[in-house]
Amino acid sequence: DAGITQSPRYKITETGRQVTLMCHQTWSHSYMFWYRQDLGHGLRLIYYSAAADITDKGEVPDGYVVSRSKTENFPLTLESATRSQTSVYFCASSESRGFGEKLFFGSGTQLSVL
Amino acid sequence: GQQLNQSPQSMFIQEGEDVSMNCTSSSIFNTWLWYKQDPGEGPVLLIALYKAGELTSNGRLTAQFGITRKDSFLNISASIPSDVGIYFCAGQPYNNNDMRFGAGTRLTVKP
Numbered sequence: 001d002a003g004i005t006q007s008p009r010y011k012i013t014e015t016g017r018q019v020t021l022m023c024h025q026t027w028s029h030s031y032m033f034w035y036r037q038d039l040g041h042g043l044r045l046i047y048y049s050a051a052a053d054i055t056d057k058g059e060v061p062d063g064y065v066v067s068r069s070k071t072e073n074f075p076l077t078l079e080s081a082t083r084s085q086t087s088v089y090f091c092a093s094s095e096s097r098g099f100g101e102k103l104f105f106g107s108g109t110q111l112s113v114l
Numbered sequence: 115g116q117q118l119n120q121s122p123q124s125m126f127i128q129e130g131e132d133v134s135m136n137c138t139s140s141s142i143f144n145t146w147l148w149y150k151q152d153p154g155e156g157p158v159l160l161i162a163l164y165k166a167g168e169l170t171s172n173g174r175l176t177a178q179f180g181i182t183r184k185d186s187f188l189n190i191s192a193s194i195p196s197d198v199g200i201y202f203c204a205g206q207p208y209n210n211n212d213m214r215f216g217a218g219t220r221l222t223v224k225p
Contacts, residue, residue, distance in 0.1 A: 004156075035215075040217055041217060042118070042120075042202060042215035042216050042217045042218055043157070043202070043204075043215040044215070045212055045213065058212060059212065090156050090157075092156070097211050098206060098211040099144055099145060099164070099206065100145075100164070101145070101206065101211075101213060102147070102159055102162060103149075103157075103159065103204075103213065104159075105156030105157050105158070106156050107154070107155050107156050108154075108155070108156050
């Protein structure tokens with residue numbers, strides 16, 4: 001199925017554990033993004049990537065690590081999960097960034113940190 | 115500064131009614147976009163606006179890029195039950211490529 005797929009859809013983990021959220025896109029878009037969605041905050045950018053091996057911080061990067069060894073994959077890792085990282089995480093892709101950017105989102109991963 | 119204030123936070127309307135929501139910022143934006151999020155899904159782009167004063171329609175949806183470049187509105191005419199969801203405004207500030215999102219307007223349509 002073409003588009004952006006995220007896995008898992010739901011994840012429960014414990015404080016201090018490492019967890020990785022997966023994102024895969026089939027559009028060959030250059031740019032990929034990770035956002036978190038929290039009540040009252042809308043969507044906030046965690047990290048983005050312009051191409052393979054090129055990543056940069058967004059608005060709320062602390063506690064997260066990303067990598068992009070292949071253009072189609074952009075995993076997000078929480079190295080030591082905290083309760084404040086309980087959120088819904090969305091991966092997105094775009095052909096461009098800045099003026100003209102149009103984001104295509106995955107269905108999200110709902111993460112609970114106990 | 116570059117935060118987007120979206121209002122109202124929620125709306126409860128009757129099927130067939132028109133809906134209006136808006137987004138404002140204290141700083142200038144180069145683009146305004148409107149997304150819709152269905153329950154359990156990611157946001158989907160509805161309309162993109164790139165020029166001050168631009169008025170764009172997509173079916174029953176109409177959005178405008180404010181003349182001051184600090185606001186945008188979205189209208190939905192003759193609402194139907196499948197319009198239910200959360201509508202987000204988004205935009206790019208004039209001095210930053212990071213897309214900013216409003217907190218969303220949750221729309222409920224009663225049949």
